[in-house]
Amino acid sequence: MTMPVTTLDTTTSSNFQVLQNELNAAAVEIEKWWSQPRWKGTKRIYTAKDIAARRGTFPPVEYPSSVMAKKLYRVLEQHHKDRTVAKTFGALDPVHISQMAKYLDTIYVSGWQCSSTASSSNEPGPDLADYPMDTVPNKVDHLFKAQLFHDRKQLEARAKARSQEELDAMGAPIDYLTPIVADGDAGHGGLTAVFKLTKMFIERGAAGIHMEDQTSTNKKCGHMAGRCVIPVQEHINRLSTVRMCADIMHSDLVLVARTDSEAATLISSTIDTRDHYFIVGATNSAMEDESFAETMDKAILSGKSAEELAHIEKDWCERADLKLFHEAFADEVNRLPKISEKEKQKIIDLFSSKIGPLTETSHRDAKKLAKELLGHDIYFNWDLPRVREGLYRYQGGTQCSIMRARAFAPFADLVWMESNYPDYQQAVDFSKGVKAEYPDKMLAYNLSPSFNWTKAMSIDDQETFIDRLGNLGYSWQFITLAGLHTTALAISNFSRDFAQDGMKAYAQNVQKQEMENDVDILKHQKWSGAEYIDSLLKLAQGGISATAAMGKGVTEDQFRAH
């Protein structure tokens, strides 16, 4: 896509008609952009003119991140067509990205890794996304600058070849410009924060970001307890905000919608009818006068211990007989006197045929149907069990994630169900569920180190897991924290050996291994760009420099024979 030529002219825009004409012309170009096949699965809830009016008058420029986003989309689309996989893992630093580029076609920037190793406040911690909101964008900037540098360095080195033979001797070039997909967490606040965060990611070089449906205030890593989701529409608003920001910045940013609903136990509001099926209520009317929050507040004020409080909570929940509404209905049917088991099942089946996890039916309609079938109302109250933070109890699961992923699909390029276990059958169910409505939607999968892979599957299954998932349409898969773990393992082993064997450990276990495995950092002066920087120095001085760093006497000469 070439950049649009239309630019608003501030000098003439004091004329109403001229301003309108310019906005309309800009809108036509934006529409042309949106009509490209890349956007066939994307829904926008605003017009091109709305975007044109929010772009300012600066002549359009293409952000490097948008160039990378186009590349990312092409790579993923091809994998999706071929049922192959762009697999990657969380990179920590320039060393990682330079080595990953030899074998992998995308890079992941993990919020967790940034939280524990690179917070812009320098305060480490687990992933609650409570680090300053520029933390992950800063890491993207760090890595993207390194990618650009290694790419420049490589081209300068290759440009020095004086013949095809010399070029061949350098080996195949490495594509250092591997698109970066970064963790946008839950947006770090309301929609204006989502907008600013997206803008930062685009300015810093991210090709894609992911955005999850947890509340930003209670956000937890997707493999921890206590997760609270926001209503379906609220997350759609987040996704739309990301796309709107990218549209304003004329960026093709790739957007991954993640749902944490599979294992969520809380939801912030009951406003969206699509969530009603999954909201837990009290079915014992005797609890009307002692809501859960009041009971707990009283117990805390009376000085109960943590153990006693846990007991009080358990007791309250048991007495309240917490259930989902359709479970309460089935129990009520099963209590009906004078009806055969078969008849009861028929009534339950009739109810389930109209009200299920994917029907998006409101609680009001479910209650109405229950009354029609039973002849009386069922007691069901989802306010009583609200937790002290005001949140409602929610019972997610795979079907809930499918419902959410379908709702998010038109607003994202890929959808991802965060799961608690690497369960192939669950991945099949999710894929089928999403693709029944959105056959072309690409899927993402988190191959998390939070899972115990040895316990989860056989070694043979470990070997084929990614490919089998790729066959289901999971075109982008990533070991979120492999950067952290591989670094820890390497450093731990080396420290132990070094303490024991001194320089033998370095010479044999590191330097020799680097030589044998062709790891370019062996010559770290060259890897860091000393030759490239010398070439700039020489160029600046007319071709020769007495202070060139890689001149006679440099220690890297000792590796020349290699």
Ligand SMILES: C[C@](O)(C(=O)O)[C@H](CC(=O)O)C(=O)O
């Ligand atoms: C993907 C993730 O958001 C991350 O920040 O890397 C984490 C990491 C993990 O536990 O694998 C998450 O899944 O929440």
Ligand SMILES: [Mg+2]
């Ligand atoms: Mg994260």
